Amino acid sequence: MRLTFMAGAVAAASLTTVVPATAVAQPGGVTAACNIDINAPKEMAIMSLSYQQAKAAQNPEQRKKLLTSMTKELDTKPERFAKNPTGYQYLLSEVLKMWALEPGTPHAPTRSSIGFVANPTETIDLVNAVDAAYKAIVAASPACEADIKAQRQNELWLAQTQAALSAMSGGSLDSAEYYAKRSMLLVNGPYPHYVLANVANQKNDKKNAMMHWKHVIDLSGKDSVYKDLKSGSMYYLALTQLEQAGGAQGADQVALAKDAAATFKALITEYPDSPEVPNHYNNWADALTLAKEPDMSQVYVGMLADPDKQSDISLAIGGVVATRANKTDDALKLFEASVKKNPNSRDGLRNVAASYYAKDRFKDMFDPSRKLVQIDPNNYDAWMFFAYAAQGIGKAAKLPAEKKAWTDTLVKYQTIADQLPVKVEIAGFSRGADNATLTLALEQVAATGTYTVTAEFLDMEGAVVATATADAGALKKGDRKNVEIKGTGKGIYAYRYKAIK
Helix, strand or coil, X not given: CEEECXXXXXXXXXXXXXXXXXXXXXXXXCXXXXXXXXXXXXXXXXXHHHHHHHHHXXXXXXXHHHHHHHHHHHHCCHXXXXXXXXXXXXXXXXXXXXXXXXXXXXXXXEHHHHCCCCCCXXXXXXXXXXXXXXXXXXXXXXXXXXXXXXXXXXXXXXXXXXXXXXXXXXXXXXXXXXXXXXXXXXXXXXXXXXXXXXXXXXXXXHHHHHHHHXXXXXXXXXXXXXHHHHHHHHHXXXXXXXXXXXXXXXXXXXXXXXXHHHHHHHHHHHCCCCCCHHHHHHHHHHHHHHCCCCXXXXXXXXXXXXXXXXXXXXXXXXXXXXXXXCCHHHHHHHHHHHHHHCCCCHHHHHHHHHHHXXXXXXXXXXXXXXXXXXXXXXXXXXXXXXXXXXXXXXXXXXXXXXXXXXXXXXXXXXXXXXXXXXXXXXXXXXXXXXXXXXXXXXXXXXCEEEEEEEEEEECCCCCEEEEEEEXXXXXXXXXXXXXEEEEECCCCCEEEECCCC
16 A cells, blocks of 8 residues: 655655555556555645654643544545545544554543544444444555555554453453454454454353354464464364264264364364374364264374374374274284384383284283383283283193193283282373373272382483482372372483382
């Protein structure tokens, strides 16, 4: 947009932050540029100088006096400006914008309080009035549409948007909704829809929340500025779609579940490096189950094709999905790939051993089981894998001595499992860039015991990055207690805890 000034006026760049002039194709190949002349008539040229003075004024009273004078001039016999509607509406939008940003000015002041002559006792919503002025510019000069679209993203829009976000963060839902809608009047962008989605979600209006999250996704496009906003909206949309599908029935359930599956798939595709990707795979599979989709392989087929691009956690989840789909060969490949990527993956080792058992590959169970009890020494099932393997091999043995040897092995490991003073299950393991948290669920088997639990946090090669302890205290037989152990250090990839005796 090009502004034309009278001689001696301040340079155009200091008047406004609008983008450079654009050209719009016209019939016959002629182009029309957005050209706003604020020189004619002479009253407008004088006002443009007053506007510059108002912008530069440090004294609020002086600034208000100049703005009041301009408002009055623009409202007195407006027919004087009929031959230059774009210039008139442009100056009007700028004056109204300054009034709206003036500290202490109400959102809808009386017209007379800001200088209007006509209808002095009526109120004027300043954001609505600025929006109306922009629309009038485009109506008078269609070539200015793109420039006005950019002009809308100004200080007034920013103030409404920031107010909406602040109110949302502070839990003031009605205020957040109010400011978001005012922001949207000026710019129908991702931010107000994000606020309205969160407001609707907190009010348990899931339908409107999903609608606004979809708007955030569409309006964000590929703009990296909105990356976090878009990814967050996709995540909340997918979770809400899945949640709603779980509570629906029949065709409604299938439709919502299909939507959830598509959104989780899109999340993984667009943000493959997100730490939440493993959870997305799991949720995608859950959505396909609710959608009664028979082909679960779509969740993990990419992992099988290129496992190096996946994390060990994603590969393990892919194996679980394949197991749910009764694709045992695919599951085993994925579990093996998980352990190859992270040889200290407790879940990977556990699932590899279980998969070997399911395929009667009993001798292959020993290697992952040995590694497993080094990582998870108080886990009953980890020790029982040895017993299950011995049982399977013993059944196939032909010589009595061989059968006895494997029966003795079975008894040995079942006794170890049964005599654990404390049984442990892994209740949780989360790893960040420079920290990790391991949660152990303890169940007291022996009569009593007092324990301090020590865990070692490992890097990808298995070297110890950090060691930490937690006090489990005194436990009586049958007691259950969760113990959380935190490790600090970069590159934590796995863990092991020392045997609790």
